[in-house]
Amino acid sequence: MPALSTPTERANNPLDIMEQIVTANDWAFDRRSDSEMAAEAPGKWCDYGLYFSWSTEISAMHFTCAFDLKVPERRRVALYELLALANERLWIGHFGMESDDGMPVFRHSVLLRGATSASAESLEDMVDIAITECERFFPAFQFVLWGGKSPADALQAAMLECVGEA
Numbered sequence: 226m227p228a229l230s231t232p233t234e235r236a237n238n239p240l241d242i243m244e245q246i247v248t249a250n251d252w253a254f255d256r257r258s259d260s261e262m263a264a265e266a267p268g269k270w271c272d273y274g275l276y277f278s279w280s281t282e283i284s285a286m287h288f289t290c291a292f293d294l295k296v297p298e299r300r301r302v303a304l305y306e307l308l309a310l311a312n313e314r315l316w317i318g319h320f321g322m323e324s325d326d327g328m329p330v331f332r333h334s335v336l337l338r339g340a341t342s343a344s345a346e347s348l349e350d351m352v353d354i355a356i357t358e359c360e361r362f363f364p365a366f367q368f369v370l371w372g373g374k375s376p377a378d379a380l381q382a383a384m385l386e387c388v389g390e391a
Contacts, residue, residue: 296327307376
C-alpha cells in the first residue's frame with residue numbers, strides 16, 4: 226500500500242501526562258529519557274513493573290505491565306498455552322512472555338497520529354485495564370506454574386466468580 230500524503234500532526238509526549246498520573250498514585254518511577262519511563266504499581270497478588278515507551282516517529286506509545294513472576298524453563302510451554310487461552314478473552318492488549326527471562330507481560334500500544342496528545346483518562350484506563358487483567362489472570366498463572374494444573378483447568382478455576390458470602 227503506498228504511503229498516504231496527508232499532513233500529519235505530531236502528538237505531544239504522553240509520558241508527561243503519564244508521569245503526573247504515576248506521581249498522583251504515589252508509585253515509584255524512573256523517567257529514563259523523553260521516550261522512556263518505568264514505574265512500579267502495587268497489586269493484590271504482586272507488584273507490577275510498568276514500562277512506557279514513546280515513539281515520536283510514529284506517534285505511538287508502547288506499554289508493558291510485567292508480573293513479578295519468573296517462569297521455569299520446564300513450565301514455559303504450558304504457560305504459552307495459557308497465554309493463548311487468556312488472550313482469547315481480552316478486548317484490549319495481549320499477554321506475552323519475555324523470551325530471555327520468561328516473565329509474563331501484558332502489552333498494549335496506543336497510536337496517537339493526528340491527536341494533539343493522549344488524554345489523562347485514556348492513559349489511566351490503559352494502566353487500569355492492564356492491572357485489572359493481570360490481577361484477573363494471575364491465579365491461573367500460579368495454578369499452571371506451581372499447582373501443576375493444565376492451562377485449560379487453570380483458566381477455568383481462575384475465572385470462577387464467587388457470589389454471596391459464606
